[in-house]
Amino acid sequence: MKRASLVVAALMAVTAFLWSTPFLWTLVASFRPETAGGIGMASLVPDYIPTLGNFRLAFESGDFAVYYLNTAIVAFGILAVQIVTISLAGYAFARLSFPGREPIFYVFLLQLMLVPPILIVPNLRTIVDLGLYGSLLGVMAPYFASAFGTFLMRQTFRQIPRDFEEAATIDGAQWWQTLWHVLLPMARPGLIAFSLVSLMAHWNEFLWPLMVLNEPSTHTLTIGLASFALSTEGGREWGLLAAGTLLVMAPLLMLFAVFQRQFVDSFLFSGLKG
Amino acid sequence: MTTIAAHASSPAALGQRRRPLRTRLARRTWPFLLLAPSLLMLAAFTYWPIVRVAWESLHDKPHGTRESLFVGLGNYSALFADKAFTQSVVNNLVYAAGTVPASMALALLFALALQRSTRFNAVVRALLLFPSMVPLVAAASLFFFIFLPGVGLLDHYLAKLGLRGANWLGDPDIALWSLIGITIWKNAGYYMLFYLAGLQTLPGDVLEAATIDGANGWQRLRHVIVPLLAPTTAFVLVIALINVLTQVDHVIVLTKGGPSNSTKLVLYYIFEQAHENFAAGKAAAASLLSVSFLLALSVVSLKTMERGAHAAS
Numbered sequence: 001m002k003r004a005s006l007v008v009a010a011l012m013a014v015t016a017f018l019w020s021t022p023f024l025w026t027l028v029a030s031f032r033p034e035t036a037g038g039i040g041m042a043s044l045v046p047d048y049i050p051t052l053g054n055f056r057l058a059f060e061s062g063d064f065a066v067y068y069l070n071t072a073i074v075a076f077g078i079l080a081v082q083i084v085t086i087s088l089a090g091y092a093f094a095r096l097s098f099p100g101r102e103p104i105f106y107v108f109l110l111q112l113m114l115v116p117p118i119l120i121v122p123n124l125r126t127i128v129d130l131g132l133y134g135s136l137l138g139v140m141a142p143y144f145a146s147a148f149g150t151f152l153m154r155q156t157f158r159q160i161p162r163d164f165e166e167a168a169t170i171d172g173a174q175w176w177q178t179l180w181h182v183l184l185p186m187a188r189p190g191l192i193a194f195s196l197v198s199l200m201a202h203w204n205e206f207l208w209p210l211m212v213l214n215e216p217s218t219h220t221l222t223i224g225l226a227s228f229a230l231s232t233e234g235g236r237e238w239g240l241l242a243a244g245t246l247l248v249m250a251p252l253l254m255l256f257a258v259f260q261r262q263f264v265d266s267f268l269f270s271g272l273k274g
Numbered sequence: 275m276t277t278i279a280a281h282a283s284s285p286a287a288l289g290q291r292r293r294p295l296r297t298r299l300a301r302r303t304w305p306f307l308l309l310a311p312s313l314l315m316l317a318a319f320t321y322w323p324i325v326r327v328a329w330e331s332l333h334d335k336p337h338g339t340r341e342s343l344f345v346g347l348g349n350y351s352a353l354f355a356d357k358a359f360t361q362s363v364v365n366n367l368v369y370a371a372g373t374v375p376a377s378m379a380l381a382l383l384f385a386l387a388l389q390r391s392t393r394f395n396a397v398v399r400a401l402l403l404f405p406s407m408v409p410l411v412a413a414a415s416l417f418f419f420i421f422l423p424g425v426g427l428l429d430h431y432l433a434k435l436g437l438r439g440a441n442w443l444g445d446p447d448i449a450l451w452s453l454i455g456i457t458i459w460k461n462a463g464y465y466m467l468f469y470l471a472g473l474q475t476l477p478g479d480v481l482e483a484a485t486i487d488g489a490n491g492w493q494r495l496r497h498v499i500v501p502l503l504a505p506t507t508a509f510v511l512v513i514a515l516i517n518v519l520t521q522v523d524h525v526i527v528l529t530k531g532g533p534s535n536s537t538k539l540v541l542y543y544i545f546e547q548a549h550e551n552f553a554a555g556k557a558a559a560a561s562l563l564s565v566s567f568l569l570a571l572s573v574v575s576l577k578t579m580e581r582g583a584h585a586a587s
Contacts, residue, residue, distance in 0.1 A: 007430065008387050009394065014402040015384075021461065022416045023404060026426050029419075042420075042430035047384040084575045088308040098305040108312070113572040117520040117541060120566045121548045122323035122330070145315030175304075197495050204409035207541075211549060219582050222411040226527050229415035238419050249408045256407050258398065263407075267464070268471050 026249075029242035030054050041238045041262030054243035058228075061240070064247055066217060067224040074139050074209070074220060075202040079224055081144045086194065087187075089145075090153025091179055095165075111147035117207055124211050138212045139220075143202065149194050155184060193266030196259055205253060221248045324565055331565035349555035359560065361535045362543040365450060369539060370518045372454035375462070378510055380462040382503075385469030386495070402463035410460065414527035415457050421528075422499075443529055446536035453537055456524055461517065465510045470504030473499075512575045519564060540564060 024044055031050040032041070040047075058064060092098075093105060114264055116123070123142055124133075158234030162185060167180045183190070206222040219227075228244045256263055331349050333342040353359050384402055388395040400523060405413060420427040421442035429439030444450040476499065484498045499508075522542040525531060531538035531546065538546075548557035 012384075012387050012395075012398050016398045019405065019463070021427070022413070022420060025420070026416060033358055042425060042427045044427075061382070085311045085484065087489075089312040093307040096305040096308075098302070101305075104301050104313075107316065107321075108573060111316055113516070113568050113575075114565065115516060115520050116319070118561065118568060119323045119327070120321070120382060121544060121554075121561050122326040123319055124548070125326065126323065127320065142315075143317035145312040145319075147316075147440070150312060180495065198352075199432045204411075205413045205544065206409065207526070211527070211545070222409050225409075225415055226411050227526055229411075229418055241415055241419065244379075245412045248412050252407050253404070256404075265404075265468055 001204065005073060005173065020034060024257030026242045029239050030246045032239050034239065043169065053064045054239040055247070056235075057240050058247060059073065062224050062228050062244060063219075065165075066222075067219055067221040070136060070218055071203060071220040071222075073136055075199050077136070078140045078202050079198050080144045081140070082146050082194075083150055085145050086153045087179065087184060089150040090157055091183065093154040094157035108147045108150050108246050111145075112151075116142055120208060120211055123208075127212055128230050134214045134218065136213075139209045142208070146194075146198070149198070151193050153187065155262065156187045160186050189262075192259075192262055196211050196255070196263055199255070200252060281296060292497040300467075321412075325468055327558045327561045327565070330554060331562045345555070349559040353556050355560045356556065358538060358583045359540075359543055362538040362540045364530075365536070365538055366518065366540045369454060370515065372451065373457040374511070374514045376454075377462040377585060378459045378460065378465055378507070378514060380470050381465035381483050381510070384462065385473055387569070388466075390475045399463075399466070399471075404463070405460045406464035410521060410523035411527055413456060413460055414524040416446060417452075417524070419435075421452055425582060445531055446533045449533060449537045450528055453524055453528065457521075461514070463512065468506050468550060469503065472503045476502050479567075508575070512571065515566070515571060517565065 021044065028044055029041060031046070031052070031054070032048055033051045033053060072220045087110070091106075093101065095143045119142075127133055127138040127141065130138075130141070137255075141164060156269050164186070165178050165180050168182050173181070203222075204222065206226065210223055210226070213223065225244055229241060330342075332344060332346060334345045334349060334405055335342050364432070388399050403488055410583075423439060423441050423444065426439075426442075428442065432439045440448055443449050444480070460584060480498060480502070481494065484494050520541060521538050522545065525542045526545070530538040533540050541564070544557050544560045547553040547560070
């Protein structure tokens, strides 16, 4: 028995190492000094004196500062609006009874399956009609409502005992004061879980921003990285590509390191992203 | 009583006494006011586009004209006459068959091996989960180098083992399988999470009873654990199928559907028709077919999703 679990542990250690090699390579290659003809680029052994040259080059050849800013505007902008829409809708579904509540809830639920990538063609038309083509707002607009977020907030609000709201009401609070001062603070775990999933989904998104944005000055990190990768093809600037990729991944990996527990919980709750 | 009447708009005060008409009207409408922002957005970007794409799939705008002509199923017959489209459907089926069972099986194995919460297991779980956290574009640009013929990471280390590499992305017989490899690497750890959660809900006494009855490890897995995990499996399957249809970032970065259409997936075909060929009719028809697939999947799986979400949470 003991022996078997040691074998399993050894197998998993090997698997984990294999699984991590792409990241290991990124780390090693991005700090590697330039070599003639890219010799030894594939080595996973850091047999060199680390240099920041690749990162400096990445910032010079790609507008990473602008990409970071645009990506942050998109991801946090979407999240800010979503928090309003999902709190209101989640509250309505959790606490109010009104005609048509069940069918309307299914209208929300179905959006979990009708994921946005499948609707890029008609949505791009809508964005053009609205005059939002080429703007960051055009990238954000389709995500302002979130079925997953509404669902999550509904569950979260339902778990809060009604006594708190009743006490607030007796003290003369309006519904929105109750929502803002009583329910939302108590719903913080749900909001954090949702925020992590939403931020990650939109930080990582590529196809939709690629279709909406036409100016380099509005590009997001993923678009910047993709054009970076395609232009590297000709030359042998693999260290540069590794550095660029690391720059795109770093904020996420740091966020993950800090919020690992919450990440896992919110993934389990969601299954479907953003 | 007066307190309640004074705060008629509060849900806690759902009432016994008749209130002024205005108050009653306000209470009727304000749930809808709360839902309005979300419903407006869902209408604009989920339901209206479906109507629009359905309409567009039945119309065509010949070059140089401004108005659309009704062409019946013309766009659909043009779509199925397009070799690139039928190949993209076949590719997508191969891609599904190559990624879904493999990543789910790996996910289950990982979960079984790592279910005890030790420090070692926590580290390994995090490492396996990492690929699912990073953008698919970032993963693709890493694999750009990994798959590089001759000098890339894969060929470099294969050579050390005395093996010969291949033209991983340039050979039409191999390229799709290279993308399948990336997808399995990226998703297995994510699906593992659901199996880890599923394993925690298994009733311990059933497993114990099976052990006492003399079932060995394999028998317990085959006849007890896997059947009990069926709701989790169904849930993960739905997510995996949605991913198969909606994620093509790696195709855009690595192969652009080539060589000779061997990695063209349906969504990439749609993207290409709309974005590069300006064939709106075919793009609309293919979009509507994808939407129909997802709707059919939702009908089949709505129950599953509810149960799965329950089991997972």
